[in-house]
Amino acid sequence: MCGIFGMIGQNAVKTTLDSLRYLEYRGYDSAGIAVKRKEGLEWTKCMGRISELQKKAQGMAESDIAIGHTRWATHGRVCEQNAHPFVSEDGAFAIVHNGILENYLELKKELPNVHFSSQTDSETVAHMLSAVYRGDVLEAVLAVAKKLQGSFAIAIMSVYDNKLYAVKNKSPLVVGVSRNGTYLCSDVGCASRQAEQVALAEDNTVAVLSDKGVRFFDFDGQERRAKFFVAEQSAELQTEEGDVMLKEIFEIPQKIRASRQGYLQSGGLRLSDEEARRLKRIYLVGCGTAYNSGSQVACVARNFLDIDILPVIASEFIYDNYPVGEDTLAFLISQSGETADTLRAAEKIRHSGGITYAVTNNACGSLGFLCDYVSNVCAGAEFAVASTKAYNCQLVTLTLLLADIAVSRKTLSVQVRKDILCGLEEVAVASEQLLTDVYPLVRLAEELKKCSAVFYIGRLSDYPTACEGSLKLKEISYIHSEAYPAGELKHGTLALMEEGVAVIALATDEAMAGKIAYSVTEVVSRGARVISVGHAFPEAENIPLPKVHPYLADIISVIPLQLLAYYTAKSLSRDVDKPRNLAKSVTVE
Numbered sequence: 001m002c003g004i005f006g007m008i009g010q011n012a013v014k015t016t017l018d019s020l021r022y023l024e025y026r027g028y029d030s031a032g033i034a035v036k037r038k039e040g041l042e043w044t045k046c047m048g049r050i051s052e053l054q055k056k057a058q059g060m061a062e063s064d065i066a067i068g069h070t071r072w073a074t075h076g077r078v079c080e081q082n083a084h085p086f087v088s089e090d091g092a093f094a095i096v097h098n099g100i101l102e103n104y105l106e107l108k109k110e111l112p113n114v115h116f117s118s119q120t121d122s123e124t125v126a127h128m129l130s131a132v133y134r135g136d137v138l139e140a141v142l143a144v145a146k147k148l149q150g151s152f153a154i155a156i157m158s159v160y161d162n163k164l165y166a167v168k169n170k171s172p173l174v175v176g177v178s179r180n181g182t183y184l185c186s187d188v189g190c191a192s193r194q195a196e197q198v199a200l201a202e203d204n205t206v207a208v209l210s211d212k213g214v215r216f217f218d219f220d221g222q223e224r225r226a227k228f229f230v231a232e233q234s235a236e237l238q239t240e241e242g243d244v245m246l247k248e249i250f251e252i253p254q255k256i257r258a259s260r261q262g263y264l265q266s267g268g269l270r271l272s273d274e275e276a277r278r279l280k281r282i283y284l285v286g287c288g289t290a291y292n293s294g295s296q297v298a299c300v301a302r303n304f305l306d307i308d309i310l311p312v313i314a315s316e317f318i319y320d321n322y323p324v325g326e327d328t329l330a331f332l333i334s335q336s337g338e339t340a341d342t343l344r345a346a347e348k349i350r351h352s353g354g355i356t357y358a359v360t361n362n363a364c365g366s367l368g369f370l371c372d373y374v375s376n377v378c379a380g381a382e383f384a385v386a387s388t389k390a391y392n393c394q395l396v397t398l399t400l401l402l403a404d405i406a407v408s409r410k411t412l413s414v415q416v417r418k419d420i421l422c423g424l425e426e427v428a429v430a431s432e433q434l435l436t437d438v439y440p441l442v443r444l445a446e447e448l449k450k451c452s453a454v455f456y457i458g459r460l461s462d463y464p465t466a467c468e469g470s471l472k473l474k475e476i477s478y479i480h481s482e483a484y485p486a487g488e489l490k491h492g493t494l495a496l497m498e499e500g501v502a503v504i505a506l507a508t509d510e511a512m513a514g515k516i517a518y519s520v521t522e523v524v525s526r527g528a529r530v531i532s533v534g535h536a537f538p539e540a541e542n543i544p545l546p547k548v549h550p551y552l553a554d555i556i557s558v559i560p561l562q563l564l565a566y567y568t569a570k571s572l573s574r575d576v577d578k579p580r581n582l583a584k585s586v587t588v589e
């Protein structure tokens with residue numbers, strides 16, 4: 001799971017290195033670049049971030065053809081040998097790969113005399129190309145493409161011509177053209193920084209890039225057409241000092257407003273009243289933070305919708321037997337719009353006749369293209385690996401979508417829907433308020449960093465918020481953390497309560513505060529310390545919350561948790577923007 005970039009055009013080395021920085025959200029444990037020269041191929045690679053590669057490639061002369069890679073290890077540990085590009089033994093082919101080759105062990109057996117220099121699946125492709133080459137590069141690429149199984153976007157260069165070849169199945173591949181060059185890349189945002197027009201390659205496609213343009217073929221060599229479009233210019237990477245995650249948290253109030261506005265301007269819910277009335281069930285499908293937002297909004301929507309609303313983890317949905325038919329609507333939630341599990345779930349739902357509706361922060365991403373309808377959550381580009389503002393915006397968009405379905409089904413009055421819309425401005429103001437005095441959270445973080453474990457508890461819609469708070473903390477501080485519905489604590493987890501453990505109790509719903517109070521007493525009497533968010537309990541330190549519409553309370557209750565995770569990680573000197581073992585977008589199943 002990685003990012004790939006390739007181009008034909010002036011200053012290819014500089015542009016490739018710069019583009020790889022943009023793709024670092026897809027993986028950042030090692031990186032490499034290969035260029036074509038008259039004398040042959042030249043490449044360099046190293047462990048660590050793109051900044052390391054930039055240092056290492058400083059002496060590299062410019063070229064008009066380059067391919068580059070940023071890695072998130074799947075096959076083989078993180079080391080220089082396993083970093084891409086891989087070059088065939090004869091030095092004729094260099095490749096970079098995003099995805100997983102499921103049959104690479106069998107393919108390796110077809111190359112008994114080859115010395116493999118890495119433990120990766122990807123290296124096989126470079127050697128296969130050289131083994132099948134008989135004077136025509138495209139023929140060799142097609143012959144190899146037909147043998148590959150799994151998910152792949154592979155960029156190939158060779159000494160034999162001045163072209164780049166890209167082979168694609170399941171992993172994203174964007175191809176771009178401009179007056180200055182031709183490009184291939186793992187995402188639209190990155191490609192559109194260079195290209196005037198971009199196209200998304202279909203599965204089982206070989207793209208051939210030359211300085212004249214791009215041609216597409218299926219694996220049998222039949223020419224294919226692709227639809228080019230002008231993509232929205234993406235935001236540039238932050239260059240000023242400071243952590244991106246903190247900056248993104250502080251953008252939340254402004255993005256809540258943008259999300260509400262974006263929803264209204266785009267025309268809101270795309271389903272007709274008739275379609276909404278026919279629905280029998282709604283799934284909210286996503287991974288990580290995106291799953292938590294679906295899970296959170298499902299709890300709220302059960303208050304006003306009269307059908308089954310079920311949050312499901314995308315990687316489970318793919319293999320489980322959830323019923324899907326024409327009466328099924330699935331919201332596929334994904335910040336990046338590129339998460340492999342979510343894409344596979346969307347494909348499955350489409351196949352079974354359900355309606356697919358992408359809720360994404362990247363309407364031009366693969367998910368947006370795959371689904372019947374798209375809503376952009378309008379959080380603006382998010383770069384920190386731990387998602388923050390996109391979560392708040394997913395809650396805004398999903399709440400509005402589900403409220404509009406309920407209005408169509410006449411289970412929610414137009415007036416309450418209006419209250420929700422107006423309430424969102426109060427939510428933006430409340431979030432500004434929460435961000436004005438962060439000192440108490442900085443102080444609490446100093447305590448949390450000493451804890452052996454931190455548990456997050458809540459009931460009803462506070463429980464998904466607890467899950468999100470816990471995910472944030474473990475992702476970036478590496479402190480062990482779990483979330484539970486508060487009532488479940490007594491069924492096992494209470495055994496872990498002792499001194500040195502902290503419990504964060506979410507209590508935004510006054511009606512449930514009495515129930516949370518039991519859990520607070522239970523854990524305090526076993527030596528754990530408690531911090532409550534919302535309602536104040538005598539035994540716990542409290543983070544108060546401004547009052548907002550009850551259906552919208554979770555959009556703000558998560559903010560102190562996002563900040564707590566950030567400040568705790570910071571005081572432990574963690575790399576908050578790029579935590580270990582993670583990537584912002586997980587493009588393998």
Ligand code: G6P
Nearest residue numbers: 287288289290334335336339584
């Ligand atoms: C990865 C990231 C998470 C993110 C999840 C889903 O696991 O580390 O922060 O929530 O992917 O990403 P998506 O782009 O689909 O929202």
